[in-house]
Amino acid sequence: xxxxxxxxxxxxxxxxHLHYLEEARKLGDELYVVVxxxxxxxxxxxxxxxxxxxRLKLIEALKPVDSALLGYEDDRYKIVExxxxxxxxxxxxxxxxxxxxxxxxxxxxxxxxxxxxxxxxYDLDGTRKIIRKIIDWWTFxxxxxxxxxx
Numbered sequence: 001x002x003x004x005x006x007x008x009x010x011x012x013x014x015x016x017h018l019h020y021l022e023e024a025r026k027l028g029d030e031l032y033v034v035v036x037x038x039x040x041x042x043x044x045x046x047x048x049x050x051x052x053x054x055r056l057k058l059i060e061a062l063k064p065v066d067s068a069l070l071g072y073e074d075d076r077y078k079i080v081e082x083x084x085x086x087x088x089x090x091x092x093x094x095x096x097x098x099x100x101x102x103x104x105x106x107x108x109x110x111x112x113x114x115x116x117x118x119x120x121x122y123d124l125d126g127t128r129k130i131i132r133k134i135i136d137w138w139t140f141x142x143x144x145x146x147x148x149x150x
Contacts, residue, residue: 002028005085007071008094009036010055011048012130016091018062019120024089025064027115032083033059034071044095077104080112088112092119 006024010017025031035056041048048055052070060068072078080088090096098114105112 001030002087003030003032003083003085004028004087004089005032005034005080005083006089006091007034007036008091009041009045009048010059011041011045011050013058013062014130016120018064020089020091020117021059021062021064023117027087027089030066031064032085033065033068034079034083035059035068036071037073039073040071077108080105080110081108084110085112088114090114090116092117 004024004027006021008017008020021031021033035052036044038048038052041052050058056068056070059065069079069083088101090098098116101114102112
């Protein structure tokens with residue numbers, strides 16, 4: 001059994017997330033997904049739009065996912081030690097450094113392959129792209145209301 005682990009925020013689920021998890025699942029027999037806690041998201045990205053329990057429930061419901069868990073705030077490698085993956089799949093745009101991950105896992109006596117997945121190119125394949133499109137739509141709508149006198 002080859003166990004694969006993937007991680008992410010998964011704030012607004014989109015096709016980029018689904019592609020990432022489908023590709024990660026192809027690397028092995030079971031896929032464990034670690035969802036970042038709200039406080040972790042605040043530290044590394046932004047204020048989460050959906051809270052961690054909602055994000056976790058959404059990820060658990062996706063077909064490629066065998067198990068979803070919340071990460072830890074104090075030690076991001078603690079969850080890796082618990083899951084014991086054979087492979088860690090990284091998204092093409094995740095900021096994690098493969099060499100740094102391998103080095104830390106090696107220090108902890110873990111031999112885990114780290115794989116960076118290919119880019120998925122779709123119009124709305126990212127949370128920021130979706131938010132930008134909503135803002136653009138809202139701005140356009142308001143401008144049209146001004147022009148049309150509504």
